[in-house]
Amino acid sequence: xxxxxxxxxxxxxxxxxxxxxxxxxxxxxxxxxxxxxxxxxxxxxxxxxxxxxxxxxxxxxxxxxxxxxxxxxxxxxxxxxxxxxxxxxxxxx
Numbered sequence: 001x002x003x004x005x006x007x008x009x010x011x012x013x014x015x016x017x018x019x020x021x022x023x024x025x026x027x028x029x030x031x032x033x034x035x036x037x038x039x040x041x042x043x044x045x046x047x048x049x050x051x052x053x054x055x056x057x058x059x060x061x062x063x064x065x066x067x068x069x070x071x072x073x074x075x076x077x078x079x080x081x082x083x084x085x086x087x088x089x090x091x092x093x
Contacts, residue, residue, distance in 0.1 A: 035083035
């Protein structure tokens with residue numbers, strides 16, 4: 001939704017953190033890039049890596065294979081202090 005808001009602001013000539021402040025959730029690489037470009041203030045990532053682990057846990061439970069191992073995923077937050085590095089090293093999804 002943040003990227004959609006940015007598109008609308010771009011069309012209106014009102015994008016950029018000097019005009020409007022955007023903080024987005026479920027950050028994608030495009031949203032992190034928007035920080036680098038000066039259009040977002042921050043992005044809170046909800047890590048998508050839990051999907052395969054959640055599916056495996058569900059399948060193990062349904063198939064009677066016992067309790068699955070615990071899987072811990074971490075979320076991230078990006079702002080001017082770390083967005084460019086996350087883009088450069090590929091850690092932004």
